[in-house]
Each structure stands twice: as structure tokens, then as C-alpha cells.
Amino acid sequence: MAIDLTGLTAVVTGGNNGIGRAMAVGLARAGANVAVWARNAERSADAVAEIAGHGVKAIAVACDVADETAVAAAMDRTVDELGPLGCFVANAGIAEAAPITEMTLETWHRVLRTNLDGTFLCTREAARRFVDQGTGGSMIVVSSTISRYGGAGQAAYAASKTGIVGLGRTLAVELARHRVRCNILIPGWTRTGMNTDLQADERFMKATTGRTPARRWADPEEFHEIATFLADPTMTFHTGNEIVVDGGYTIF
Template sequence: MGTLEGRTVVVTGGNSGLGLGMAEGLGRAGASVVLWARTPSRNDEAVARLVEAGVDASAVACDTGDESSVEEAMRETLSRHRRVDSLFANAGIAAASPFVDTDLDEWHRVLRTNLDGTFLCTRAAARHFVERGDGGSLVVVSSMIARYGGAGQAAYTTSKTGLLGLGRTLAVELARHQVRVNTLVPGWTATAMNTHLQVDERFMAATTRRTPARRWAQPEEFHEVAVFLADPTLTFHTGNEVVVDGGYSVF
């Protein structure tokens, strides 16, 4: 696997959970990591944790669902690092409610972050890659729920399913520019976003029993997965959906 020394990687939603896990792995492989996330205090805490682990890390306060905020985040990142080599579009939110009770505002709120935000961030990075002319790597973070659906998760599931189509389309369109685009499809992973599920014993028993590995993943288990997806030597790896789910999807 190639080194990430001298490369700059952006991780959206990188101040906690899966994003922070990937950021740490990327940084330990030598990359300079820039976190794009909304809350400055949480960004500062995440950067401090990464620096303590020996990572060259910084953060930019960014609302990924807002076009002007994304454009400003890219300008600030480029002013600091001169270039971006990879972007992980990981920022996402969920909202659980019965479909018949889901209102349009909630629907739009979830899609704004998960789908619109991924579009805006990958577009900003793609424009930079194409203008620079020497390629790059985009990683779209979807979810296992895109394959199986989930009760009470209409907006979240729809957004994550849409990302599968976005990832495939970008892989086809951007290949001529030496830009690789792959989609990460994680299974059940213990993060702050699903703490309420982790304390539900019946839910944990059901999902663990359904997973051949008989457990949920931890964010740090995505260290090397992220490095693989950002590896600049894997020039023919594009258009792939990388499933990391403990065997859930084949059981």
C-alpha cells in the first residue's frame, strides 16, 4: 500500500464517529488531515485528539449543506495546504420517525446534509482536481441501510441510496481526469449517532445475531480501509462499493 506522505485529505463530518476514525488512520499513514464539520468546539477536541496521536490535523468550520460554506472551506483549505488530494464525503445525520408522521421539513433537513452536502463537497473537490490536472480521490460514504432499508428511516435511507448512484456516476464521468471515486458502505458501527440503539438490548441482540462477525464495528477498524481508498498508487480502483459490514450483507 502506498504512503500518504505529503498528501492532504479532507474528511467531512470528521470530528466524531466514523469520520474521526478514518481521519486518524489517514493521518497515521502520513497525510495532513483537514476536518470539515459544523461545531468549532467539537472540531477543536477532535484536532487535539489527532495531534496527540501524531497526526498533522486541522479543522475548518463548515456546514456541508450550504454552498457558500463549502466553497469557503475549500478556499481556506487550499490557502493552508495549496492542494487537496482526497476528500471523504462522510458528513451525515439521521432522524427516526414513522413514515406517515415524517414531515417535509424533516425530510429536507436530512437530505440537505446527507445528499446535498455530499454533492456540494464532492463537486468542490472535483473542480479542484480537474483544474489541477493530476487526479485525486473521492470517497462517498453511504450505508448498509441503502441495501436493506430501515423502519422509521425513510429520509436517511433515501439519502444513502442516492449516494450509491452519485458515486457510480462520478466514477464514470471523472475517470478521464484520473479522479478515482469509490463508495464506502459500512455496516453497524458504534458511533455517537446511534448511541440510542446501542443501549437497546433487543436491538443489539438482533443486529449482532444477524452479523456473522457477531458484533458491531468500532470506528478505528476503518483506519486501513480509509488509507486503502486514498492510496494514490491504486490508479485503476474506481467505481467500487467497498462493503465493510462484518458479513451482514452476505448472511
Template sequence: MTDLSGVTAVVTGGNSGIGRAMAIGIAKAGGAVSIWSRNADRNAEVTDELRALGANTMSVSCDVADEAAVAEAMRRTVAELGPLGCFVANAGMVDAPAPIVDTTLESWQRVLRTNLDGAFLCTREAARRFVEQDSGGSIIVVSSTSSRYGAAGIASYAASKTALLGLSRTLAVELARHRVRCNTLIPGWTRTSITSHGQQNPKFMAATIGRTPVRRWAEPDEYQQVAAFLADPTQLFHTGNEVVVDGGYTIF
């Protein structure tokens, strides 16, 4: 079983959905967890869950696209929980679905600001901390199967999640000499609030389940153990990889 004792992890967007599950998975393995997200009330709910598991935890109300806020969140985290060991860049959003011909520049920029600019600012801050510490570490970037396929109606989301693949690969190559690993998690269709619009459409559910070999969507908690694995500091040779957890969707 993965042992993350002594590892301090940050999970952005860690107060719901896949991020919450990843935080719980790291905590169950013995890691300390800092939740970064804008909703302070939901942050508190998840930190209460983590404390019930015996984890050392905290939360920071943080907009990941705010450069100063990200730096301050990192300062507070390492001051309270200790040197950074793992950073999970999970925070993301999707705007109301719209055809590309009706997608406004404002909507496009709003999604990329969180999903891509936020991931850049956060992983850059994590990289700076890891290099300064000279301790090695792990970065996990959460993408999506929309990075493999076109995503009609949510062009900005698909574009941002595809761009994250390039960011993650670059981090893996550039930070390897500092003993920092970077891998990408690519989740398949999962029952979270961000996919609620799809879950309300019976035809869409039938279509996506029909081309998923396990014939169902994932539940968020199914990402707990994969998070602990990707955070594991003993996995020294595992970097630059895309870990696809999609019930076989992308190969079918």
C-alpha cells in the same frame, strides 16, 4: 503499508465516529488532514489528536449544505495544506426515528439537506479542484448498509444513503478521464452517536448482532486502515467500487 505523504485530505464530519477514525487513519499514513464540521470545539479536539500523531492538520467550521461555506472551506484548506489529494464525503445525520406515515416534510428535507445536498456540494467542489489541479486524486463517499435494505423508521436516512450510490458511481465514471477515482464505503452496524438509539434497545442489538456473522458491531477505529487504502494515490485502477465493511451482515 500505505504511504500518504504529500496527500492533503478533507474529511467532512471528521470530528466524531467513522469520520474521526478515517481522519486518524489518513493521518497515521502520513497524510495532511482538514476536518470540516460545524462543531468548532469538537473539531479542535480531533485536530489536537492528529497533531499528536505528527500530522499537518487544520479544521474549518463548515455546514456542508451551505454552498458558499463549502467553497470557502476548500479555499482555506488548499491555501494552508496544499493541493487537494483526497476528499472524504462523510458528513451525515439522522432525525428522530418515526414511521413513514408520521414523517414530516421538514424532517425529510432536513436529513436530505445534509446527507445528500451536502455530499453533492462537497464532491462537486472537490471535483472542480481536482480538474483545475490536473493532478488526479481520490473521492470517498460514505454510504450505509441501509442502502441495501429497508430501514424502518428512518426513511429519509435510507433514501439519502441510497442516493449516494448513484452520485458516487457517476463521479467515478465522469472523473476517470481526469485520473480521479471515486469509491463508496458502506459501513455496517457501528458504535457511534448516530446509532445511539439502536444501542439502547436490547432487542434491536440482539437482532442485528444475530445476523452479523462476526457477532458484534464495529468500533469506529476499525475504519482507519480502509480509509488510508481508499485514499492511496497508487491505487490507480480502483474506482467505482463499493467497499462493504460490515462483518458479513449484507451476505448473511
């Protein structure tokens, strides 16, 4: 049975590109009104045009997720324009590769600031809004399969994405009394703009697809239905779960 999210207000951070954009589109296809929080205005405008094409309200909100004041302002604008919050997707993230012997503290802080601090600030703001509304809701925090294995040159990224898993579990436990669910999405290798350099590396693609039982990388569009499932307000007992979408990579 198709999931109906008509009238629900959803926020997707980093919703103008890759998996975030796919999730935003999936929510819109199910009837949700969507706010895209991101920093690239041009890319956000393009995403909002696609989202609105599904007959819903869509807005782009300029927001640095690691800026506490900007996050609060983005939430105020979203609720003012689209109505009470129903689903919050904390997806925004960056990756910077460097061997641990060469990684600077500045790089480490930059990645953790966006990925982990940003997820904390956004989910805290969403939690405050949900609790004040008293109507329950859904949060989705986006981690990565790197939270389950090591990745050469990815110390900062792996640490941030592993931290998000712990944060998501805690949110699920703490907010359950308020009828707020929090689930953790763990995507595997997906063809996004963040990893175009890896997609151009024939040896890397052969190695990763060879280890994936599905024998391919995911396309972002495959996250449309995942987003609607996790946002579905009728799934009132589904919380604290880790949804792994990786073609079998982490169990092979």
C-alpha cells in the same frame, strides 16, 4: 506493505466524530495532512488535537456542508493552508427516525439537505479542484448498508444514502478521464455517537449482532486502514467500487 500518504492533503467532512474521525485519524497515521470540516467547534478541536498527534498538519474548518458558499470557502482555506487536494472524504450526515405516516416534509428535507445535497456540493467542489489541479486524486463517499435494505422509520436516511451510491458511481465514470477515482464506502453497524440509543436497546443489539456473521458491531477504529487504502494514490485503476464493511450483515 504499509501505505504512505506523506504530504497528501485530505479533507474529511464530519471528521470530528464516529467513522469520519476514525478515517481522519487513519489518514493522519499514514502521513496525510488533514482538514476536518464540521460544525461543532469543540469536537473539531479535540479531533484535530488527536490527528496532529500523529505528526501531521491538521486544521478544523467550520463548515455546513449544505451551504454552497461555505463549502467553497472551506476548500479555499484548506488548500491555502495545507496544499493541493489529494483526497476528499464526503462523510458528514445526520439521521432522524420517524414512521413514514408521521414523517414531516421538514424532516425529510433536513436529512436530504445534509446527507445528499451536502455530498453533492462537497464532491462537486472537490471535483472542480481536482480537475483544475490536473494531478488526479481520490474521492470517498460514505453511504450505509441501509442503501441495500429497508429500515423502519428511516425513509429519509435510506433515500439519502441510496442516492449517495448513485452519485458515487457517476463521479467515478465522469471523472476517470481526469485520473480522479471515486469509491463508495458502505459501513454496517458501528459503535458511534449517532446510534447510542440503539446500543442501549438490548433487544435491538441482540437482533443485529445475531444477524451479523461476525457477531458484533464494528468499532470506528476499524476504518483506519480502509481510509488509507481508498486514499492510496498508487491505486490508479480502483474506482467505482462499493467497499462494504459490515461483518457480513448484508450477505447473511
